[in-house]
Amino acid sequence: MHNNRINYSQCWEDARVLLEGLGAAKQGPALSVTSGGDNTLALLLGGATRVVSIDINPAQNYLLELKYAAASALEHPEYLAFLGVTSSNRRLELYNSVRPHLPVTSAEWWSHRLPLIENGAIHCGRFELFNRRFRRHVLPFIHSQRTIREFLAQTPLEAQQSFYHTQWDSWRWRFLFRVVCSRIVLERFARQPGIFSQTKKEKIGELYLRRAEDHFLRIPLADNHFMHYLLTGSYDAQMPEYFSGEGHAYLRTRGKKGLSVVNADIQTYLSGTPDNTFSAYNLSDIFEPLSPSESAHLWREIVRSAKSGARVVVWSNLVDRTSPKDLRACVYEDDLSAVLRAKDRVFFYEGVHVYTICK
Numbered sequence: 001m002h003n004n005r006i007n008y009s010q011c012w013e014d015a016r017v018l019l020e021g022l023g024a025a026k027q028g029p030a031l032s033v034t035s036g037g038d039n040t041l042a043l044l045l046g047g048a049t050r051v052v053s054i055d056i057n058p059a060q061n062y063l064l065e066l067k068y069a070a071a072s073a074l075e076h077p078e079y080l081a082f083l084g085v086t087s088s089n090r091r092l093e094l095y096n097s098v099r100p101h102l103p104v105t106s107a108e109w110w111s112h113r114l115p116l117i118e119n120g121a122i123h124c125g126r127f128e129l130f131n132r133r134f135r136r137h138v139l140p141f142i143h144s145q146r147t148i149r150e151f152l153a154q155t156p157l158e159a160q161q162s163f164y165h166t167q168w169d170s171w172r173w174r175f176l177f178r179v180v181c182s183r184i185v186l187e188r189f190a191r192q193p194g195i196f197s198q199t200k201k202e203k204i205g206e207l208y209l210r211r212a213e214d215h216f217l218r219i220p221l222a223d224n225h226f227m228h229y230l231l232t233g234s235y236d237a238q239m240p241e242y243f244s245g246e247g248h249a250y251l252r253t254r255g256k257k258g259l260s261v262v263n264a265d266i267q268t269y270l271s272g273t274p275d276n277t278f279s280a281y282n283l284s285d286i287f288e289p290l291s292p293s294e295s296a297h298l299w300r301e302i303v304r305s306a307k308s309g310a311r312v313v314v315w316s317n318l319v320d321r322t323s324p325k326d327l328r329a330c331v332y333e334d335d336l337s338a339v340l341r342a343k344d345r346v347f348f349y350e351g352v353h354v355y356t357i358c359k
């Protein structure tokens with residue numbers, strides 16, 4: 001899984017869902033899976049006093065450090081330009097200002113990969129590159145740029161639903177989407193190695209097509225930066241919070257106080273963590289490649305390392321890894337989990353799950 005390249009240059013878990021799921025627990029010490037770094041930044045913006053951001057793949061942590069260093073070093077317009085939100089041919093020049101704000105290992109890593117900086121670091125993940133190929137080589141055979149723009153601009157939701165049925169849901173859309181989201185294609189080109197090792201689900205393309213349809217009929221697109229990015233390659237007016245003017249100003253003035261970045265397997269890290277350490281856990285969909293026994297072990301370590309009242313937010317995609325039944329301290333928040341699943345602005349997950357740890 002750790003291949004020293006960036007698999008995700010953005011987080012594909014909805015930060016709003018994460019923060020709402022964590023509730024008041026998000027103010028306390030948090031353990032956050034880094035991935036694209038966005039949700040670790042969201043936790044800091046949400047008021048977390050201390051965040052340990054962990055990833056088994058150091059490249060993901062270097063990306064988080066680059067995003068933080070860019071916020072510290074650059075004014076807002078340059079920050080957006082440098083990371084790839086807006087277009088720019090000055091990124092390598094801006095990197096000279098960012099570099100002194102990076103830890104040494106991170107600076108070395110990026111300095112050997114300047115083309116990733118030049119193209120805008122938020123676009124460099126394996127998943128985002130796959131998405132770009134889909135937009136460039138497949139989507140034009142399905143819908144014109146105009147149709148895509150019109151679909152994304154439909155309001156209210158009833159207009160979006162009607163557009164979906166009358167203009168979007170063509171046989172080409174269904175056929176090509178199924179192919180692009182088939183297991184063989186995703187495994188080979190899009191997701192991190194090993195991500196499908198625990199699922200026996202078949203017809204994954206069909207499953208994702210159903211999830212996409214359900215999403216288009218329930219979740220407004222107009223303010224959904226995830227769908228804007230997937231269909232156009234840019235966020236348009238809507239952006240993750242850390243890119244807003246306020247988000248940038250906050251990260252800049254706050255500095256990195258309270259943020260620790262850890263390159264490790266979460267199981268190994270937690271086994272060395274004292275009891276009652278964390279109040280909040282952002283676990284992305286970390287259980288997806290774990291076997292049932294590895295998952296059960298991780299759940300026990302989460303409970304042991306959690307303060308009483310801690311919250312855990314975790315997404316599931318193709319594998320069900322709920323907490324072991326005998327682990328009574330893990331209380332599943334049914335209603336909140338269902339509410340958040342209904343709001344999630346990312347279509348590809350099966351569910352979002354919130355637990356309170358009651359010791």
Ligand SMILES: C[S@@+](CC[C@H](N)C(=O)[O-])C[C@H]1O[C@@H](n2cnc3c(N)ncnc32)[C@H](O)[C@@H]1O
Nearest residue numbers: 012033035055056057060264265266284285286
């Ligand atoms: C869980 S992955 C999933 C991302 C995306 N949501 C998806 O489904 O394709 C997010 C991050 O977790 C990291 N990761 C996976 N397993 C890990 C582990 N056991 N310990 C620490 N980080 C891990 C990966 O390197 C990746 O950067």
